[in-house]
Amino acid sequence: MNGKRDSSVYIPTKERILNAALRLFSVKGFRGTTIKDIAREVEITEGAIYRHFRSKEEIIEHLVRRVTGEIRELVKRKVLPEGDVVSRAKALAEALLNYALDNPDSFRFLTVYHILKENGGAERLPGGLLIETFREAYRKGELGLHPEVAFGLVTGSVEKLFILWELGMVRTHRDILIEELKYAVEKALS
Amino acid sequence: MNGKRDSSVYIPTKERILNAALRLFSVKGFRGTTIKDIAREVEITEGAIYRHFRSKEEIIEHLVRRVTGEIRELVKRKVLPEGDVVSRAKALAEALLNYALDNPDSFRFLTVYHILKENGGAERLPGGLLIETFREAYRKGELGLHPEVAFGLVTGSVEKLFILWELGMVRTHRDILIEELKYAVEKALS
Amino acid sequence: MNGKRDSSVYIPTKERILNAALRLFSVKGFRGTTIKDIAREVEITEGAIYRHFRSKEEIIEHLVRRVTGEIRELVKRKVLPEGDVVSRAKALAEALLNYALDNPDSFRFLTVYHILKENGGAERLPGGLLIETFREAYRKGELGLHPEVAFGLVTGSVEKLFILWELGMVRTHRDILIEELKYAVEKALS
Amino acid sequence: MNGKRDSSVYIPTKERILNAALRLFSVKGFRGTTIKDIAREVEITEGAIYRHFRSKEEIIEHLVRRVTGEIRELVKRKVLPEGDVVSRAKALAEALLNYALDNPDSFRFLTVYHILKENGGAERLPGGLLIETFREAYRKGELGLHPEVAFGLVTGSVEKLFILWELGMVRTHRDILIEELKYAVEKALS
DNA sequence: TATGAATGAGCTTTCATTCAT
DNA sequence: TATGAATGAAAGCTCATTCAT
Incomplete structure (x- = not known):
C-alpha cells in the first residue's frame, strides 16, 4: 500500500524524493521547481518532504554532493594515472559521455547547477579534479595547448554532444558517437 | 538631467531595462530574477517596467529575439559560404568566441535559456543555421565526422572556454586562446 | 485633427469623457472601469483626464448628479400634480420607461450605482421625489396598497422591463410594451 | 478547539469562505471585494483561501451555481405546473420574495451578478425557467400581456420590493407585503 | 490642453515552511 | 511517517494619480 507501484522493488521515500528532485531541478531549474512539484511526482504531500529534508536547500546540497561524488569516483576509476595525456583525455571524454548518457538527469542537473547562480551560491566545479590531468601533462611538455583550453575542449564537447x-x-549510434568523440579528442590534442 | 550616471550618453529606459534584465537573467535564471531586481538595477519602480513591457515573459522573448538575431547576423557576416569546411568551422569558432567574450551577458543568457525549460517553452537553437554548414560539407564528403558531432565539438568547446x-x-591571453581554439578545431576536423 | 471623427459636430473633451465613463461604469461597474479604459474610449491619454476632473470619484459624482437631475426634471415635467393616483402612476411608468429606452446608459448607470456600495458610499434614491406621489394618495385613501409597495411595483417593473x-x-414593439405596462399599472393600483 | 466563535457548530473553512464572499460580493461587487476582505472576514490569511479555491473567479462561479441552483429548486418546488397562470404567477412572486427575504445576500448577489459585466461573463438568467410559465399561458390565450412583459412585472416588482x-x-409587516404583492400580481395579470 | 513616463499603494497569486492531528 | 490546513513573505501585475515637457 505504500511501496509505490505495488509489486515492484521497494524504494525508500527519501530516495524517491531525491530522484524526483534531481529530474525536476535538471529540467526546470531550482526556482522553477517547487516543493509541491516534487511532492506530486513522489505522490506524497508537501509536508511529508520535511520529514526527510530540512529545506529545499538541503535537497539541492544533497544532490550536488551525490552527483559530483559519482563523477569524481568515475574519473578516478576510469582515467588511470598512467599513460600519455592523449589516451587519458580520451578515457575522460568516454567516461564522461557514458555517464551523461546513462544518467542524463544527473548530468543535466550539474550543468544547470554550474550555470545558474540563483542563490549566489558557491561554485565547486568538479573540474578541479579533472583539470589536474592536463596541468601535469602541460608541465611535462606533453600537451600542445594550454591545459585549461584542452580541458575546455574535452568537457565542452562532451556536454554539448549530450545536449544534442x-x-x-x-542521429548516429551511441557507440559511433563515442568513437568519433575519442577520435576528435585524439587529433585535437596531438 | 535624466540620463542616469552623470554626464554620459542618454539611454532610454526601455533599453536600460533590457540590459539589466539580460545580465540578471543570465546569472540568476528567469525565476531567480524578479521584476523588483530589474527595477532596482535600473533605479525605477516595478510599476514603471510595465509601461515598457506587458510582462516578464515579454522581456524574455524580447531578449531571446535580440540575442539570437545578433548571433545569426554575426555568423552570416563572418562565416562566408565559400571555402572548405575546416576554414569555415574555424571562422565559426572564432566568431562565436569573440561574440561571447565581447557580449558575455548575451552569450550566458542564451545558454541559460537553452538549458532551462522552466516554462515548457519552445526551443529555437540558433543551431539550425550553423549546423547546415556541417551537414552540407558532410554530404560532399569533406567531413570525417557526422555533422552533428562536428557541430557539437565546435560550439561546445566555445561555450565551455567562455565559461572557464x-x-x-x-590564464592565457585572449588572442592565444582563440588561436589555440582554431588550431584544435582544424586538427579535430581534418 | 482634434474634433474626433472629423467632420461631425464638435463635442468638448469633458463631455466625451463623461459619456464614455457613463457607458463603461454602467456596464463594468466602478471598480471594473479604469481611467485607462475611459481614456482609450475617448482617444486621449490617462493624464489628460485629470485636466478635466480631479479624480475618478469626481467623474462618478458628476454623472450621478447629472442622471438624477435629468430624471428629477423629467418626473417634474411629465407627472403632473393634478389627477388621480392611477393616472399619475401610469404617467410615471411611461416617463421612466421612455427615459430608460432613450438613455439606456444613464438608466443602467443609476441602477448599478444604487445596487453597489463599492465605496461604502451614501445612498440617494431619487425615489424620495417619486414616492411622495404615492404617500399622498395613500393618505387620501385613494390607494389600495401601501405606498412603498405601489412605488416598488411601478419602478421595479420599469427597471426589469428595460433590462429584458x-x-x-x-419582442414586442416599443409602443406596445409601454401600453401594456400602463395597462398593468392601472389594474394593479385600482 | 478550532470551531471558530466558541462553542457553536463547526463550519468548514470552505463554507465560511463562500458565506463571507457571498455577502461581500453582494454588497461591494466583484472588483470592490478583495481576497483580503474575504480572508479578514473569515479570520484566516489570504494564502489559506487558495487551498480551497484556485482563484477569485472560481469562488464567484461556485456562488453563481449555488444560488441559481437554489432558486431553480425553489421554483420547481413551489410553482406547481397545474393551475391557471395567475395563481402560478402569484406563487412565483411569493416564492421569490420569500427567498429574497430569507436569503438576502444570495438574492443581492445574483442581482449584482446579472447587472455587472465586469468580466464580459456569460449570462445565465434563471429566467429561462420562469419565463416558460408565461410563454405557455400566452400561447393558450390565458394571458392578456406579452409573456416577457408579465415576467418583467412580476420579477421586477419582487426585486424592487426586496431592495426597498x-x-x-x-414599513409594513412582511406578511402584508407578500399579500399586497400577490394581490397586485393577480389584478395586473387578470 | 495634452502626453506619457513614473510612482506607490494595493491586488491576486505562489510557495517554502510549520503544525495539529 | 504522513496529511493537509494554515501562515507569511514575496512575486507578478494593476491602477489612480502626479509631473516634467
Missing part, C-alpha cells in the same frame, strides 16, 4: 543527443539531434 | 574564461580559470 | 429589452428578450 | 425592504423603506 537529448534533443534527438544526433 | 569568465570564471577566471583561463 | 436591452437583453433582446422583449 | 432592505433599505428599511417598507
Whole structure:
C-alpha cells in the first residue's frame, strides 16, 4: 500500500524524493521547481518532504554532493594515472559521455547547477579534479595547448554532444558517437 | 538631467531595462530574477517596467529575439559560404568566441535559456543555421565526422572556454586562446 | 485633427469623457472601469483626464448628479400634480420607461450605482421625489396598497422591463410594451 | 478547539469562505471585494483561501451555481405546473420574495451578478425557467400581456420590493407585503 | 490642453515552511 | 511517517494619480 507501484522493488521515500528532485531541478531549474512539484511526482504531500529534508536547500546540497561524488569516483576509476595525456583525455571524454548518457538527469542537473547562480551560491566545479590531468601533462611538455583550453575542449564537447543527443539531434549510434568523440579528442590534442 | 550616471550618453529606459534584465537573467535564471531586481538595477519602480513591457515573459522573448538575431547576423557576416569546411568551422569558432567574450551577458543568457525549460517553452537553437554548414560539407564528403558531432565539438568547446574564461580559470591571453581554439578545431576536423 | 471623427459636430473633451465613463461604469461597474479604459474610449491619454476632473470619484459624482437631475426634471415635467393616483402612476411608468429606452446608459448607470456600495458610499434614491406621489394618495385613501409597495411595483417593473429589452428578450414593439405596462399599472393600483 | 466563535457548530473553512464572499460580493461587487476582505472576514490569511479555491473567479462561479441552483429548486418546488397562470404567477412572486427575504445576500448577489459585466461573463438568467410559465399561458390565450412583459412585472416588482425592504423603506409587516404583492400580481395579470 | 513616463499603494497569486492531528 | 490546513513573505501585475515637457 505504500511501496509505490505495488509489486515492484521497494524504494525508500527519501530516495524517491531525491530522484524526483534531481529530474525536476535538471529540467526546470531550482526556482522553477517547487516543493509541491516534487511532492506530486513522489505522490506524497508537501509536508511529508520535511520529514526527510530540512529545506529545499538541503535537497539541492544533497544532490550536488551525490552527483559530483559519482563523477569524481568515475574519473578516478576510469582515467588511470598512467599513460600519455592523449589516451587519458580520451578515457575522460568516454567516461564522461557514458555517464551523461546513462544518467542524463544527473548530468543535466550539474550543468544547470554550474550555470545558474540563483542563490549566489558557491561554485565547486568538479573540474578541479579533472583539470589536474592536463596541468601535469602541460608541465611535462606533453600537451600542445594550454591545459585549461584542452580541458575546455574535452568537457565542452562532451556536454554539448549530450545536449544534442537529448534533443534527438544526433542521429548516429551511441557507440559511433563515442568513437568519433575519442577520435576528435585524439587529433585535437596531438 | 535624466540620463542616469552623470554626464554620459542618454539611454532610454526601455533599453536600460533590457540590459539589466539580460545580465540578471543570465546569472540568476528567469525565476531567480524578479521584476523588483530589474527595477532596482535600473533605479525605477516595478510599476514603471510595465509601461515598457506587458510582462516578464515579454522581456524574455524580447531578449531571446535580440540575442539570437545578433548571433545569426554575426555568423552570416563572418562565416562566408565559400571555402572548405575546416576554414569555415574555424571562422565559426572564432566568431562565436569573440561574440561571447565581447557580449558575455548575451552569450550566458542564451545558454541559460537553452538549458532551462522552466516554462515548457519552445526551443529555437540558433543551431539550425550553423549546423547546415556541417551537414552540407558532410554530404560532399569533406567531413570525417557526422555533422552533428562536428557541430557539437565546435560550439561546445566555445561555450565551455567562455565559461572557464569568465570564471577566471583561463590564464592565457585572449588572442592565444582563440588561436589555440582554431588550431584544435582544424586538427579535430581534418 | 482634434474634433474626433472629423467632420461631425464638435463635442468638448469633458463631455466625451463623461459619456464614455457613463457607458463603461454602467456596464463594468466602478471598480471594473479604469481611467485607462475611459481614456482609450475617448482617444486621449490617462493624464489628460485629470485636466478635466480631479479624480475618478469626481467623474462618478458628476454623472450621478447629472442622471438624477435629468430624471428629477423629467418626473417634474411629465407627472403632473393634478389627477388621480392611477393616472399619475401610469404617467410615471411611461416617463421612466421612455427615459430608460432613450438613455439606456444613464438608466443602467443609476441602477448599478444604487445596487453597489463599492465605496461604502451614501445612498440617494431619487425615489424620495417619486414616492411622495404615492404617500399622498395613500393618505387620501385613494390607494389600495401601501405606498412603498405601489412605488416598488411601478419602478421595479420599469427597471426589469428595460433590462429584458436591452437583453433582446422583449419582442414586442416599443409602443406596445409601454401600453401594456400602463395597462398593468392601472389594474394593479385600482 | 478550532470551531471558530466558541462553542457553536463547526463550519468548514470552505463554507465560511463562500458565506463571507457571498455577502461581500453582494454588497461591494466583484472588483470592490478583495481576497483580503474575504480572508479578514473569515479570520484566516489570504494564502489559506487558495487551498480551497484556485482563484477569485472560481469562488464567484461556485456562488453563481449555488444560488441559481437554489432558486431553480425553489421554483420547481413551489410553482406547481397545474393551475391557471395567475395563481402560478402569484406563487412565483411569493416564492421569490420569500427567498429574497430569507436569503438576502444570495438574492443581492445574483442581482449584482446579472447587472455587472465586469468580466464580459456569460449570462445565465434563471429566467429561462420562469419565463416558460408565461410563454405557455400566452400561447393558450390565458394571458392578456406579452409573456416577457408579465415576467418583467412580476420579477421586477419582487426585486424592487426586496431592495426597498432592505433599505428599511417598507414599513409594513412582511406578511402584508407578500399579500399586497400577490394581490397586485393577480389584478395586473387578470 | 495634452502626453506619457513614473510612482506607490494595493491586488491576486505562489510557495517554502510549520503544525495539529 | 504522513496529511493537509494554515501562515507569511514575496512575486507578478494593476491602477489612480502626479509631473516634467
